[in-house]
Structure formats: C-alpha cells, structure tokens
Amino acid sequence: MELTDLLAALVAADSVNPSLVPGGAGETEVAGVIDGWAREAGLESERLEETPGRPSVLVRARGTGGGRTLLLCGHIDTVNVEGMTDPHTPRIEGERLYGRGAYDMKGGVAAALIAARDASRLGLAGDVVVAAVADEEHASLGVQEALRNVSADAAVVTEPTELELAVAHKGFVWSEIEVTGRSAHGSRPHLGIDAILKMGAVLKELEQLDRSLADRTHPLLGRASVHASQIEGGVELSSYPAQCTLGLERRTLPGEAGPEIEAEIESLLERCRQADSEFQASHRTLLVREPFEIGQEQELVGLVAEAAAEVLPEPPKITGASYWADSAFIAAAGIPTVLFGPGGEGAHAVEEWVSLADTEAVARTLVALAARICA
Ligand SMILES: [Zn+2]
The missing domain is CATH 3.30.70.360 (Alpha-Beta Plaits)
Known part of the structure; x- marks a missing residue:
C-alpha cells in the first residue's frame, strides 16, 4: 500500500480519543490497520496495550546491526468530530486529503511508516522504529508506554509543521x-x-x-x-x-x-x-507538561535540515511550534528530538486536510535522514 492509500486507510479508521469524548472509538481499529500494513510490508510490529482499548504500535525496520536507531513518532488518536459530515470518509481534492485526523496527524504517521519501509530496503546498519502512539490529545499514555519499550539515538515527531523544522515548543x-x-x-x-x-x-x-x-x-x-x-x-x-x-x-x-x-x-x-x-x-x-527545546547546534538539527534540503527546493526554516506535543516526553527521556511534518489546515476544526505533496516530501526527508543516522 502506497502513501496516499495508507493515509486514507488511517483516516477511515475512527480513532476519536475516548478520554475527550465519552464513547469515542479509541485507537483499536487504527492500530489494527497499522499492524496489518506493517506485517504485509515485511516489518516487525509490536502492539502495546497497558490500558485496554488504548493500543499503540511499534513498527520496526530492523537494520543489519551495529547502527544507530532512529525513532519516528506520531499520535494516532484524534479530537472530536462535532459538526463534520463524514469525518472518517477520506476525500481527495487536488493534492489535498480531507478528513478528521488527516492533518493532526495521520499524514505524519503515514509518512513515517512509508519512510520506515523504504529505509528497510537500503541495507542500513541501524533500525528505524515508528511509534504510532495513543492518547496524545489527552494524557499521552501512548508515548509514555512506548518510551518504556524502545530506546533510540534520535527522534522526529511528525506533527504538522508545514515542512518547517521545529526545534522548540511551549x-x-x-x-x-x-x-x-x-x-x-x-x-x-x-x-x-x-x-x-x-x-x-x-x-x-x-x-x-x-x-x-x-x-x-x-x-x-x-x-x-x-x-x-x-x-x-x-x-x-x-x-x-x-x-x-x-x-x-x-x-x-x-x-x-x-x-x-x-x-x-x-x-x-x-x-x-x-x-x-x-x-x-x-x-x-x-x-504539568514540560516545554521542549533542542539546541540548534545539535547534530540532529543539522542532519534533518540536510535531509530536507535534498527533497525540498530549499533548506527548511527553523521554527517553534505553538502547540504542545509528545516531543517533550521523548526529549526528557534523553533522546535528541525535533518536529518535522506536512502542511495543511484544520487541526481540531470542522474542515481538516493535509497536503499530499507535503506528506510525500516528509516521507522522502525521513528516508534521507535514516540514511544519515542509521548508516
Ligand atoms: Zn497532534
């Protein structure tokens, strides 16, 4: 399954966070889609579910051994769908894919998964691990559980950043x-x-x-x-x-x-x-949710900028994200972390879409990054 089909399948799986909306579907269905896709793509897939009904998935593209591990992290829960018609029927118009969660942040999750699969074909020494995590929109159960089960040398959270390289958030x-x-x-x-x-x-x-x-x-x-x-x-x-x-x-x-x-x-x-x-x-x-910042002189910041410059017409702008994200937990675990994801509009709004061209560019950037980190 290629990027657009995978993204559409993720959006089609209702994953409204039940801690925000009583009776919300939770992550079970979308975790199943990811797990099934990963196995079909020949990747290792591990389901984490300390909290029943709130699964996260770790997808691993295993390297040949001895290299560094790159963690790609994205949340698979969404906020409510109030006022939306057909929130879980993905609709493509031009280069936009519409639907709840397309922008925040199933586009980023799909890009990370495709990147892991493509990196697995490069014969890299290190692993690329995708943590598709539950509950970011509420208590971040998923990323905390994932961090108890995976270690890494660097991480990218693929929240939507409009193809800018975010090195801080509040x-x-x-x-x-x-x-x-x-x-x-x-x-x-x-x-x-x-x-x-x-x-x-x-x-x-x-x-x-x-x-x-x-x-x-x-x-x-x-x-x-x-x-x-x-x-x-x-x-x-x-x-x-x-x-x-x-x-x-x-x-x-x-x-x-x-x-x-x-x-x-x-x-x-x-x-x-x-x-x-x-x-x-x-x-x-x-x-308390801690703020996040990585020094711009850190190796990871330079490597992501280089990788993105291979894919985009120019190096990405260094920026700060206005929202809080799971990056704070990953950085607090001692893993150098940045945010880099596609553009679009409508996080938490009635009309939500993600740019398919951007999502593809994120996937290509992550592969180029994996080639640098996991070589
Ligand atoms: Zn988000």
Missing part, C-alpha cells in the same frame, strides 16, 4: 485555586464571607502576572502567558458563597519548570493574603 501547567469564604443567609452580611468576591483579588493579580509575563519571551515561541480558564462557585442567589474555584492555565517557555510556576501562584496568593486578612485560599497543580 509547555503548560494547569492549576486550580480554591478560595474559602463563609456561607450565611444573604440578609446577614456580618456572618458571611463572599468567596466569589474574594476571588476578584486573585483575578486582578492574575491579570497583573500575565502583563508582567509579556516581558518573558523566547525567540521562536513568543511570550509566556497565564489565563483563567474556568470558574465555579455559589449555591443560590440568597446565600453568601463559601467556595469559589478557579481553573487556570500557564503556558511556559523552555527554562520555566513546574516548581517555579507553583511558587509563582503561591506568591500571588500571598499578596492577596497580605492585602486582606479575611482572604483564605489554597492551590493545587493538576497537570
């Missing part, structure tokens, strides 16, 4: 702040402490913090930021609310770590306490 920290007041009948102000009003001080401090973060910038990623995402509190109109909870998201730049962000929020709450003796609040961190 991280994020999700936290929750809970302000505690005292409930009382609305007619008895001397007894009540309004937790929602007290949260106002937190919101003002957050706005101030976000303004100050505008000065903290990264040449490829822009500024760090914080925003309030969700707020909840109160029981009924006639009562003072005893509780108000705020969910917030801090987008982080390389160099900003989880503990530093926790301290930032703690000192924000401390300022509220200093200003108001009745202010009572606590906070907890819900999820």
Whole structure:
C-alpha cells in the first residue's frame, strides 16, 4: 500500500480519543490497520496495550546491526468530530486529503511508516522504529508506554509543521485555586464571607502576572502567558458563597519548570493574603507538561535540515511550534528530538486536510535522514 492509500486507510479508521469524548472509538481499529500494513510490508510490529482499548504500535525496520536507531513518532488518536459530515470518509481534492485526523496527524504517521519501509530496503546498519502512539490529545499514555519499550539515538515527531523544522515548543501547567469564604443567609452580611468576591483579588493579580509575563519571551515561541480558564462557585442567589474555584492555565517557555510556576501562584496568593486578612485560599497543580527545546547546534538539527534540503527546493526554516506535543516526553527521556511534518489546515476544526505533496516530501526527508543516522 502506497502513501496516499495508507493515509486514507488511517483516516477511515475512527480513532476519536475516548478520554475527550465519552464513547469515542479509541485507537483499536487504527492500530489494527497499522499492524496489518506493517506485517504485509515485511516489518516487525509490536502492539502495546497497558490500558485496554488504548493500543499503540511499534513498527520496526530492523537494520543489519551495529547502527544507530532512529525513532519516528506520531499520535494516532484524534479530537472530536462535532459538526463534520463524514469525518472518517477520506476525500481527495487536488493534492489535498480531507478528513478528521488527516492533518493532526495521520499524514505524519503515514509518512513515517512509508519512510520506515523504504529505509528497510537500503541495507542500513541501524533500525528505524515508528511509534504510532495513543492518547496524545489527552494524557499521552501512548508515548509514555512506548518510551518504556524502545530506546533510540534520535527522534522526529511528525506533527504538522508545514515542512518547517521545529526545534522548540511551549509547555503548560494547569492549576486550580480554591478560595474559602463563609456561607450565611444573604440578609446577614456580618456572618458571611463572599468567596466569589474574594476571588476578584486573585483575578486582578492574575491579570497583573500575565502583563508582567509579556516581558518573558523566547525567540521562536513568543511570550509566556497565564489565563483563567474556568470558574465555579455559589449555591443560590440568597446565600453568601463559601467556595469559589478557579481553573487556570500557564503556558511556559523552555527554562520555566513546574516548581517555579507553583511558587509563582503561591506568591500571588500571598499578596492577596497580605492585602486582606479575611482572604483564605489554597492551590493545587493538576497537570504539568514540560516545554521542549533542542539546541540548534545539535547534530540532529543539522542532519534533518540536510535531509530536507535534498527533497525540498530549499533548506527548511527553523521554527517553534505553538502547540504542545509528545516531543517533550521523548526529549526528557534523553533522546535528541525535533518536529518535522506536512502542511495543511484544520487541526481540531470542522474542515481538516493535509497536503499530499507535503506528506510525500516528509516521507522522502525521513528516508534521507535514516540514511544519515542509521548508516
Ligand atoms: Zn497532534
């Protein structure tokens, strides 16, 4: 099966992430397509499924031995299909393939698989391993499981980068702040402490913090930021609310770590306490996803640029990705990593497509990269 047919088969397999959409199909069907394709192509295929219904697949093009291993990683889950007509019926128009997941990121997965197959015909010493992983759109179960089962000397995450070479992306920290007041009948102000009003001080401090973060910038990623995402509190109109909870998201730049962000929020709450003796609040961190960056002087960056220049009219632009991706986990495991993938449009949107010419160019680039790394 060639690239376009393989991509169409991946898009046709519903793989909506069930952690995002209750009842979502999960990765079982799409993992089956990959497993079947790999065996037919003469590649080794191993299914990982620590979490039932959430399989990932490791496809290995084994080398002759003694060479370096190149890991190609892409996620096989997608977000919801709300508002889409026939999200899982791939449609080709000109050089675009439409369908849920085509761009984010079954195009990149198909390119990686074809590249592994073609690399296997070059008689390279090292292995090319494709990790087609579950659950990137939620908790990244798949990449974490894959990293417990595979080691590599270099990695490319084939998320869509418009054929640019992404060497950094932001991280994020999700936290929750809970302000505690005292409930009382609305007619008895001397007894009540309004937790929602007290949260106002937190919101003002957050706005101030976000303004100050505008000065903290990264040449490829822009500024760090914080925003309030969700707020909840109160029981009924006639009562003072005893509780108000705020969910917030801090987008982080390389160099900003989880503990530093926790301290930032703690000192924000401390300022509220200093200003108001009745202010009572606590906070907890819900999820930390690290930012990612690889030094541009690293060998892998140069090799991908060289490989791409063999395929594209000019060397790829070095860039940062605006989204978070599994690359952070792979880099944290000590494997030099970059992102390089096709162009298109509509990640998480109603109309999604990937460029077939770009997807082909990604596959060719990855083969040229494998020839350099796994020789
Ligand atoms: Zn993605």
